[in-house]
Amino acid sequence: MKIFISADMEGTAGIAAWPEVDRLHADYPAFRALMTDEVVAACEGAHQAGASEILVKDAHESGRNILLDRLPAYVTILRGWSGHPDGMMFGLDESFTAALYTGYHARAGDAGNPLAHTTSRRIALVTLNGAPASEFTLNALCAESYGVPSVFLSGDATICADASTLVPGIGTVGTLTGFGPATLSRAPVDATRAIRDGVTEALSHPFASCLPQRRDMYEIVITFCSAADAYRVQWYPGARPAGPCAIAFEARDFFDIRRAYQFLTH
Structure with missing residues:
Protein backbone atom coordinates (compact mmCIF):
# COMPACT_ATOMS: atom_id res chain seq x y z
CA MET A 1 0.00 0.00 0.00
CA LYS A 2 1.40 3.37 -1.10
CA ILE A 3 0.13 6.47 0.71
CA PHE A 4 0.29 10.20 -0.06
CA ILE A 5 -0.04 12.75 2.77
CA SER A 6 -0.69 16.45 2.12
CA ALA A 7 0.25 18.31 5.31
CA ASP A 8 -1.00 21.81 6.08
CA MET A 9 -0.73 23.70 9.36
CA GLU A 10 -3.65 26.03 10.13
CA GLY A 11 -5.83 23.11 11.22
CA THR A 12 -3.26 21.72 13.67
CA ALA A 13 -4.56 21.25 17.22
CA GLY A 14 -3.93 24.29 19.41
CA ILE A 15 -3.38 26.88 16.70
CA ALA A 16 -5.38 30.10 17.09
CA ALA A 17 -3.48 32.97 15.45
CA TRP A 18 -1.49 33.79 12.31
CA PRO A 19 1.87 34.35 14.08
CA GLU A 20 1.80 30.69 15.16
CA VAL A 21 2.04 29.54 11.52
CA ASP A 22 4.50 32.24 10.36
CA ARG A 23 8.08 30.93 10.18
CA LEU A 24 9.43 34.44 10.83
CA HIS A 25 7.59 34.78 14.16
CA ALA A 26 8.84 33.66 17.57
CA ASP A 27 5.67 31.61 18.15
CA TYR A 28 6.28 29.41 15.09
CA PRO A 29 8.80 26.79 16.36
CA ALA A 30 6.44 25.37 19.00
CA PHE A 31 3.59 25.01 16.51
CA ARG A 32 5.90 23.67 13.82
CA ALA A 33 6.64 20.84 16.25
CA LEU A 34 2.91 20.22 16.78
CA MET A 35 2.36 20.08 13.01
CA THR A 36 5.18 17.56 12.76
CA ASP A 37 3.67 15.44 15.55
CA GLU A 38 0.39 15.18 13.64
CA VAL A 39 2.15 14.23 10.40
CA VAL A 40 4.21 11.56 12.19
CA ALA A 41 1.02 10.22 13.81
CA ALA A 42 -0.60 9.90 10.36
CA CYS A 43 2.50 8.11 9.05
CA GLU A 44 2.50 5.70 11.99
CA GLY A 45 -1.21 4.99 11.54
CA ALA A 46 -0.74 4.29 7.83
CA HIS A 47 2.26 2.06 8.49
CA GLN A 48 0.29 0.12 11.09
CA ALA A 49 -2.45 -0.41 8.50
CA GLY A 50 0.08 -1.92 6.10
CA ALA A 51 1.51 1.00 4.13
CA SER A 52 4.96 0.14 2.78
CA GLU A 53 5.57 3.52 1.10
CA ILE A 54 4.53 6.95 2.38
CA LEU A 55 5.20 10.25 0.61
CA VAL A 56 4.56 13.44 2.59
CA LYS A 57 4.08 16.78 0.80
CA ASP A 58 4.91 19.62 3.19
CA ALA A 59 2.13 21.89 1.95
CA HIS A 60 2.16 24.91 4.26
CA GLU A 61 3.54 28.32 3.23
CA SER A 62 7.26 27.78 2.43
CA GLY A 63 6.85 24.02 2.14
CA ARG A 64 9.69 23.71 4.67
CA ASN A 65 7.99 23.23 8.02
CA ILE A 66 8.12 19.59 9.08
CA LEU A 67 11.00 18.63 11.39
CA LEU A 68 12.80 16.05 9.28
CA ASP A 69 14.61 14.21 12.07
CA ARG A 70 11.26 13.12 13.51
CA LEU A 71 10.09 11.32 10.37
CA PRO A 72 10.07 7.51 10.40
CA ALA A 73 12.59 5.78 8.15
CA TYR A 74 9.88 4.49 5.80
CA VAL A 75 8.76 8.04 4.85
CA THR A 76 9.95 10.26 1.99
CA ILE A 77 9.12 13.96 1.92
CA LEU A 78 8.63 16.62 -0.75
CA ARG A 79 9.69 20.08 0.46
CA GLY A 80 9.34 23.47 -1.20
CA TRP A 81 7.25 24.33 -4.27
CA SER A 82 7.94 23.04 -7.75
CA GLY A 83 5.49 25.36 -9.51
CA HIS A 84 3.51 22.36 -10.80
CA PRO A 85 -0.28 22.95 -10.96
CA ASP A 86 -0.90 20.10 -8.50
CA GLY A 87 0.43 22.41 -5.78
CA MET A 88 -0.33 20.89 -2.37
CA MET A 89 -0.74 17.51 -4.08
CA PHE A 90 2.45 17.57 -6.12
CA GLY A 91 4.08 14.15 -6.21
CA LEU A 92 0.78 12.29 -6.38
CA ASP A 93 0.16 9.94 -9.30
CA GLU A 94 -1.84 6.85 -10.25
CA SER A 95 0.50 4.55 -8.31
CA PHE A 96 -0.80 5.70 -4.91
CA THR A 97 -3.40 3.71 -3.02
CA ALA A 98 -4.88 6.60 -1.01
CA ALA A 99 -4.45 10.25 -0.07
CA LEU A 100 -4.52 11.60 3.49
CA TYR A 101 -4.67 15.22 4.69
CA THR A 102 -3.44 16.69 8.00
CA GLY A 103 -3.68 20.20 9.45
CA TYR A 104 -6.43 21.26 7.02
CA HIS A 105 -8.65 24.26 7.66
CA ALA A 106 -11.89 26.02 6.78
CA ARG A 107 -12.24 27.81 3.45
CA ALA A 108 -12.05 31.55 2.85
CA GLY A 109 -15.17 33.29 4.09
CA ASP A 110 -16.00 30.62 6.68
CA ALA A 111 -16.17 31.22 10.43
CA GLY A 112 -14.93 27.77 11.41
CA ASN A 113 -11.33 28.82 12.00
CA PRO A 114 -9.81 32.27 12.66
CA LEU A 115 -7.17 31.31 10.09
CA ALA A 116 -9.74 30.33 7.43
CA HIS A 117 -8.54 30.98 3.88
CA THR A 118 -8.26 29.38 0.47
CA THR A 119 -4.65 29.41 -0.77
CA SER A 120 -4.07 33.09 -0.05
CA ARG A 121 -5.35 35.73 2.32
CA ARG A 122 -5.81 37.92 -0.78
CA ILE A 123 -8.76 35.72 -1.75
CA ALA A 124 -12.21 36.36 -0.24
CA LEU A 125 -14.02 33.37 -1.77
CA VAL A 126 -13.54 30.53 -4.25
CA THR A 127 -16.50 28.72 -5.81
CA LEU A 128 -16.47 25.64 -7.99
CA ASN A 129 -19.61 25.06 -10.07
CA GLY A 130 -21.36 27.57 -7.84
CA ALA A 131 -20.48 25.96 -4.50
CA PRO A 132 -17.93 27.44 -2.05
CA ALA A 133 -14.65 25.56 -2.36
CA SER A 134 -11.82 24.93 0.10
CA GLU A 135 -8.26 23.86 -0.48
CA PHE A 136 -9.47 20.35 0.31
CA THR A 137 -12.13 20.60 -2.43
CA LEU A 138 -9.50 21.37 -5.03
CA ASN A 139 -7.03 18.81 -3.67
CA ALA A 140 -9.51 15.95 -3.39
CA LEU A 141 -10.56 16.58 -7.01
CA CYS A 142 -6.89 16.59 -7.97
CA ALA A 143 -6.52 13.19 -6.31
CA GLU A 144 -9.68 11.97 -8.05
CA SER A 145 -8.21 12.88 -11.43
CA TYR A 146 -5.47 10.31 -10.72
CA GLY A 147 -8.02 7.77 -9.49
CA VAL A 148 -6.74 8.10 -5.90
CA PRO A 149 -9.36 8.10 -3.12
CA SER A 150 -9.21 10.67 -0.30
CA VAL A 151 -9.47 8.46 2.77
CA PHE A 152 -8.68 10.59 5.85
CA LEU A 153 -8.52 14.25 6.92
CA SER A 154 -7.66 16.00 10.18
CA GLY A 155 -8.30 19.66 10.83
CA ASP A 156 -10.88 22.04 12.24
CA ALA A 157 -14.46 20.87 12.70
CA THR A 158 -15.73 22.86 9.72
CA ILE A 159 -13.34 21.35 7.18
CA CYS A 160 -14.08 17.89 8.59
CA ALA A 161 -17.79 18.46 7.94
CA ASP A 162 -17.12 19.83 4.45
CA ALA A 163 -14.85 16.89 3.62
CA SER A 164 -17.52 14.41 4.71
CA THR A 165 -20.03 16.10 2.41
CA LEU A 166 -17.69 16.12 -0.59
CA VAL A 167 -16.29 12.62 0.01
CA PRO A 168 -18.82 10.40 1.80
CA GLY A 169 -17.02 7.76 3.83
CA ILE A 170 -13.84 9.76 4.45
CA GLY A 171 -12.44 9.36 7.97
CA THR A 172 -11.98 12.60 9.88
CA VAL A 173 -10.48 13.83 13.15
CA GLY A 174 -11.55 17.26 14.35
CA THR A 175 -8.79 19.18 16.10
CA LEU A 176 -10.38 22.53 16.93
CA THR A 177 -13.44 24.76 16.55
CA GLY A 178 -13.31 28.47 15.81
CA PHE A 179 -15.21 31.15 17.69
CA GLY A 180 -14.44 34.46 16.01
CA PRO A 181 -10.72 35.03 16.68
CA ALA A 182 -10.60 32.24 19.31
CA THR A 183 -10.35 28.45 19.08
CA LEU A 184 -11.45 25.61 21.31
CA SER A 185 -8.92 22.83 20.74
CA ARG A 186 -8.36 19.31 21.94
CA ALA A 187 -5.01 18.71 23.64
CA PRO A 188 -2.28 18.04 21.03
CA VAL A 189 -1.38 14.69 22.63
CA ASP A 190 -5.02 13.62 22.27
CA ALA A 191 -5.18 14.87 18.67
CA THR A 192 -2.09 12.90 17.66
CA ARG A 193 -3.50 9.74 19.25
CA ALA A 194 -6.80 10.23 17.44
CA ILE A 195 -5.04 10.88 14.11
CA ARG A 196 -2.89 7.76 14.45
CA ASP A 197 -5.89 5.60 15.28
CA GLY A 198 -8.12 7.32 12.73
CA VAL A 199 -5.72 6.74 9.86
CA THR A 200 -5.29 3.08 10.78
CA GLU A 201 -9.04 2.61 10.92
CA ALA A 202 -9.67 4.49 7.65
CA LEU A 203 -7.13 2.38 5.78
CA SER A 204 -8.34 -0.88 7.31
CA HIS A 205 -11.78 -0.72 5.69
CA PRO A 206 -12.81 -0.60 1.99
CA PHE A 207 -12.23 2.95 0.75
CA ALA A 208 -12.19 2.74 -3.05
CA SER A 209 -15.42 4.78 -3.18
CA CYS A 210 -13.92 7.75 -1.26
CA LEU A 211 -13.88 9.91 -4.37
CA PRO A 212 -15.60 13.25 -5.03
CA GLN A 213 -18.03 13.26 -7.94
CA ARG A 214 -16.45 14.03 -11.31
CA ARG A 215 -18.25 16.67 -13.41
CA ASP A 216 -18.55 17.09 -17.17
CA MET A 217 -17.64 20.77 -16.86
Missing part, protein backbone atom coordinates in the same frame (compact mmCIF):
# COMPACT_ATOMS: atom_id res chain seq x y z
CA TYR A 218 -16.00 22.86 -14.16
CA GLU A 219 -16.30 26.59 -13.56
CA ILE A 220 -14.11 28.17 -10.93
CA VAL A 221 -14.73 31.72 -9.73
CA ILE A 222 -12.09 33.43 -7.61
CA THR A 223 -13.18 36.52 -5.70
CA PHE A 224 -10.25 38.60 -4.54
CA CYS A 225 -10.29 41.05 -1.66
CA SER A 226 -8.93 43.70 -4.05
CA ALA A 227 -10.23 44.72 -7.46
CA ALA A 228 -6.62 45.39 -8.46
CA ASP A 229 -5.73 41.69 -8.04
CA ALA A 230 -8.69 40.66 -10.20
CA TYR A 231 -7.75 43.17 -12.89
CA ARG A 232 -4.17 41.94 -13.01
CA VAL A 233 -5.03 38.28 -13.60
CA GLN A 234 -7.97 38.70 -15.99
CA TRP A 235 -5.50 38.44 -18.90
CA TYR A 236 -4.90 34.74 -18.31
CA PRO A 237 -6.11 32.90 -21.47
CA GLY A 238 -9.75 31.91 -21.05
CA ALA A 239 -10.29 33.93 -17.87
CA ARG A 240 -13.10 36.47 -17.74
CA PRO A 241 -14.24 39.10 -15.25
CA ALA A 242 -17.12 37.94 -13.03
CA GLY A 243 -17.58 41.10 -11.00
CA PRO A 244 -15.37 43.96 -9.76
CA CYS A 245 -13.16 41.62 -7.71
CA ALA A 246 -13.88 38.25 -9.33
CA ILE A 247 -12.42 36.18 -12.18
CA ALA A 248 -14.03 33.09 -13.73
CA PHE A 249 -12.55 30.22 -15.74
CA GLU A 250 -14.21 27.16 -17.30
CA ALA A 251 -12.81 23.82 -18.45
CA ARG A 252 -13.84 20.21 -18.96
CA ASP A 253 -10.55 18.76 -17.70
CA PHE A 254 -9.88 19.43 -14.03
CA PHE A 255 -6.15 19.71 -14.76
CA ASP A 256 -6.95 22.85 -16.77
CA ILE A 257 -8.74 24.22 -13.71
CA ARG A 258 -5.71 23.44 -11.53
CA ARG A 259 -3.35 25.08 -14.00
CA ALA A 260 -5.48 28.21 -14.27
CA TYR A 261 -5.82 28.39 -10.48
CA GLN A 262 -2.05 28.15 -10.10
CA PHE A 263 -1.49 31.18 -12.31
CA LEU A 264 -4.52 33.22 -11.25
CA THR A 265 -3.71 33.06 -7.54
CA HIS A 266 0.05 33.62 -7.53
